[in-house]
Amino acid sequence: MDAYLKNIKEWALVTQAARRFKTADRSVVVGPGDDAAVIRGPKGFYGLLTADMLVEFVHFKKGEDLKKVGYKAVAVSVSDIAAMGGQPRFALVSVGLPRKDPARRAQALFAGLGQCARRYGVSIIGGDMNRSDRLVIDVFMMGEVEKKNLVLRSGAKDGDVILVSGPLGGSQASGRHLAFVPRVEEARFLVKHSKVHAMMDLSDGLSMDLSRLCEASRLGAVISEEDIPRNPGVKTIAAALGDGEDYELLFTLAPKEARRLAISCGRPSSPFRFYPVGRMTDTFRGVRIRGRDGFLKKLPPPKFKHF
């Protein structure tokens, strides 16, 4: 993913939008800036709304298998809903299709969209189809979450253990960026069985995304190099922290809850495994990493690609 753009996204939709698009509507529980917006829902529930756009040449190659692109387009939004603790329900899909072979392209794309939607119980109930020079797919997803199970980025507490739901890095090299498994089951398990303080999904790499969680929670974090789980073939810690597109969950728990989770997931029967990678702290802001030499270093600022 394009870190600078993600930054523009944050900057634009969190600051500009927060200013321009400020709302007095009391039905809006959480506006722009988290993985999904939160609105009041039917009794006991919140509604969750998220949108994710994929653009040819920016998010996927020209020759890419459009079935995979379709799968990913839905999976990215499913991951956003999961990161709020919720269950995805409905999607609308807007597509801009190049003039050439629209039907053949649409077929492959729709096959992928449908495959991912079925797998996660999402009903595709509408959308818009247009002509466009470059293929562009925008998925809007609506989900729901029991009020008590809603988790934001901003709820982390001093001393919390920081965990991730799987090994990191190498997503693009391995093709996993198009075929990842959004962590709905893991997130639902967590919100039902643990007291999760803060959660988000890892789209831009642990380094960037943990900085965001810290900022939202007004805290700092220390992670430990030797605790960062890496995918096979990921040779450097920089790759594990910066490659992005992991779509694993990043979340924080009070130490006692983290121990309880370690015990319950340590059983051979547990389908899930979670990896503690560090601690939240109120003694500084930002993210620091303890190297294998035992010294604490600031994380280098993530490399922004140019717009």
Add this chain to the structure above:
Amino acid sequence: MDAYLKNIKEWALVTQAARRFKTADRSVVVGPGDDAAVIRGPKGFYGLLTADMLVEFVHFKKGEDLKKVGYKAVAVSVSDIAAMGGQPRFALVSVGLPRKDPARRAQALFAGLGQCARRYGVSIIGGDMNRSDRLVIDVFMMGEVEKKNLVLRSGAKDGDVILVSGPLGGSQASGRHLAFVPRVEEARFLVKHSKVHAMMDLSDGLSMDLSRLCEASRLGAVISEEDIPRNPGVKTIAAALGDGEDYELLFTLAPKEARRLAISCGRPSSPFRFYPVGRMTDTFRGVRIRGRDGFLKKLPPPKFKHF
């Protein structure tokens, strides 16, 4: 609007999607094919969901004032919600921005988005911002409607009077296609004070859109050339029927209801005016027009632009 594309949209999202994306979810009241999808909502209400994408060079010129484009991007979706009888509430806006001057472009665009959103009581609560060769804006809108006030395209009855909410044609020539007034007030007035059988908004011209209403309602229609209200400067009936982008309401009422509406809107104090243009019939399918010569003609099939 690009009629052939609209046709692909219908074809793709109504047939392909209806096949591929069929849902067993009983929360989905109406899937693809109407102006908005309908889902079960809080007590007494339905939720309405719609998506509309605007692409540079396809829906607006390269040099176009982006404030106007932003206004339109929201207004199109507002019009869709209105056409279901509903009230727009929340929007997410996904934007693909060209590399050059993203901040300046975003500012103008956001000003327009915000202007239209405020005017119609819509809270913009999220979205996605990306890099893209061509400017592309996709607006997702969520609205709500009291269950008793929901109106679909499919509810027209034999003998119904067909009405429109304003004069037609010349939208692009006059610039109104970027600055139209979505007919929320009119639609809300209608569903509250009349028994509206069927309704939709006129995006592709009366000729194309009435055909769709007929198809959805499994009926035919006769319109009368001399009754079609035309905008100033619209010289031919073909232009009034085919120009598109009117964003007026097209709806049907039982004759008795139509008379009642004519009386209530005939008063000088009435803020609204509605124009009867024809009748629904079960003696044939499709749309026929009675010319000034008194003869009934089939409407020529609308010209499809090539994809």
